[in-house]
Amino acid sequence: MDPQTIEDDLRAAMHAGPHPVPGWPDPVARVEHGITRRRRNRSVAAVAAAVLLTGVAFTGTLRSTTPPPTTLATVDATEQAAEPLIERRSPRPDRQPCRLDRVESLEWIVQSAPWGPSTGFALRPNNSERCTLSGTPQLSGTNVATGMSEPITAVSVGPLDDRITRQFPATVDPGEPARIHIRAATTCPEGQNPRSYRALVLTVGTRQLKLPEFRVLTDVCGADVSPWFVEPPLDYAPLNATVQAPTTLRAGQDFTYTVRIDNAFPRDYELRSCPVYRLGLAAEATDTWRRITCAPTSIAAHGSMRFTLRGRVPPDTPPGRHKLTWLAALSDGEAIIADMATDGAVVVIT
Structure with missing residues (x-):
């Protein structure tokens, strides 16, 4: 057989074969999902520190801005103080002793x-x-x-x-x-x-x-x-959240902000009870948690849910650039942290 003919046939098959290789369905979503999962798994200290240091008081009402089937009714959340259930990993069984070579300090x-x-x-x-x-x-x-x-x-x-x-x-x-x-x-x-x-x-x-x-x-x-111990990290719900708020706020100001929760997965996420949430600003701690009072529902596959909430900037907040953070805990103890990639939404206090 003529080698040139074989080469021509091979080139033709490679460029115009009858069985093209199928691509990923929705490749952008697959990549975004992988990035989100990896960010969530890197939960430790820097993100958690920025997100969980809190200092904003709560006033006003909560209302949903999402159409059915992911709608939550308008409710008054001002007096619904609550303690969160935060899921943590069960203790791990002992493993091989840790090596301390090349470790010089704590x-x-x-x-x-x-x-x-x-x-x-x-x-x-x-x-x-x-x-x-x-x-x-x-x-x-x-x-x-x-x-x-x-x-x-x-x-x-x-x-x-x-x-x-x-x-x-x-x-x-x-x-x-x-x-x-x-x-x-x-x-x-x-x-x-x-x-x-x-x-x-x-x-x-x-x-x-x-x-x-x-x-x-x-x-x-x-x-x-004390003996050596580990503080286990949070377990995260398979949900993403973002906060939309005014970019400029004044010390002592009441303001309205929106939390959008996205279900990036191709299956519904059952919301068995409404979240307990906490808002933070300027790295000042507060013990205030609020429960969103609503009818349990679900977030549709690739769907979103929006909550409109009200907060207040503490009067003694120093001027300058700060991070607005939001944390929610669900009934099964899983956590939702907004804006994990940026450690919170940037606001400027005047």
């Missing part, structure tokens, strides 16, 4: 969560797989009076704050922080004088891990060091 983390601000020391083990860090490390430091390094007496100052969900021991995924909580004992037994310490160090097995230099213990009679 971070100081200040993070806001549904239960309130959470602070403490965090360690990111050098593991490529899930691992467990357990036990209680020994705390030591340099005695300011003598200049000598010495162990700091371990004491108990009572249970940890039970508003924070902690799981012991710290079974963490790669990059996830294992945490420790240190509380100073400021009351001394009779006859014992308080001491002050700097250059604090935690001993974990054979490793000595430095605490940030700005963390010191002043006038203490020991310290309560």
Whole structure:
């Protein structure tokens, strides 16, 4: 057979074959869905911190601007204070011990969560797989009076704050922080004088891990060091949300904003009860949650639901650029966070 003929036949088949390769149905939506899923899975600290620090009071009414079948009736949400149910992962089983090679120090983390601000020391083990860090490390430091390094007496100052969900021991995924909580004992037994310490160090097995230099213990009679634990992240509903609000607001101003919730999936999302929600601005904390009173319904596949709400800028909000954030919790404990990609909607306070 003539080689040139074979080559011609092959070229013709490649360019004009009778069975073209089918493409993705709605490829843009597939890519957007993948991006959304990955953003949602990267839930940790930076996004959660920006979204969950809150400081806006609530007034006025809620009304829906979405046509049936995803319509919610107009309701008064001003007096419907409520506590949210936030779903968290059940404790993970223990895994291989975490490696601490090439880990030289601990971070100081200040993070806001549904239960309130959470602070403490965090360690990111050098593991490529899930691992467990357990036990209680020994705390030591340099005695300011003598200049000598010495162990700091371990004491108990009572249970940890039970508003924070902690799981012991710290079974963490790669990059996830294992945490420790240190509380100073400021009351001394009779006859014992308080001491002050700097250059604090935690001993974990054979490793000595430095605490940030700005963390010191002043006038203490020991310290309560917790075992290693993990604060599990939120579980997110398969919904996207965005906030539309005036771009410029005044301190003390009442304003109206709209929350749009999108169901990006090809199936209905059953809304068994209406969300408990919280609005935030200017990184000021508030304990106020409000429940949207409505008839349970569903959000259609690839459908949307809009809520029009009212909020108020606290009078003492400093001028400048801030993020307006919105968090909702559903009856099954899943969370909806608006504008995750940008950590909130930008507003300028004048």
